[in-house]
Amino acid sequence: MGIKYYPAESKADAVALYRSRPGATIKSVATDLGVSPETLRNWIRAAEGRSSGSPCASATAATAVELVVS
Template sequence: MKNCPPQFEADAVALYESRPEATIRPVAADLGVNPETLRNWVRAAGASRPRGRRAEASVEPPTALGAQNA
């Protein structure tokens, strides 16, 4: 698909956002588009999701031992 309709692009971004566990690559494969194309659509739409393991880690205050080491 060289030129996709705007509705398809919007639906693709919505699908990506609805799958928080999925990355760009499998969603793009499901849709039959290049991963970079989907990535560009997501960026253009201003969509954002937490990325990687850092986003999953909770932020806890440092312990007394951690404060001494800092």
């Protein structure tokens, strides 16, 4: 099975659906949408501005530019 492409709008809609269901689990929403729980979890992390392995929020654009220039 290859990698599937999901448009940004579809990802945003999935994250919004998850957030609109206070008691829902990632697994239940992912099942409803027909995607894997890990896929939905990654979309949620991306929407929060975090990478999957990062324990804190990602650097701002200005900080990132400073790190690249240094």
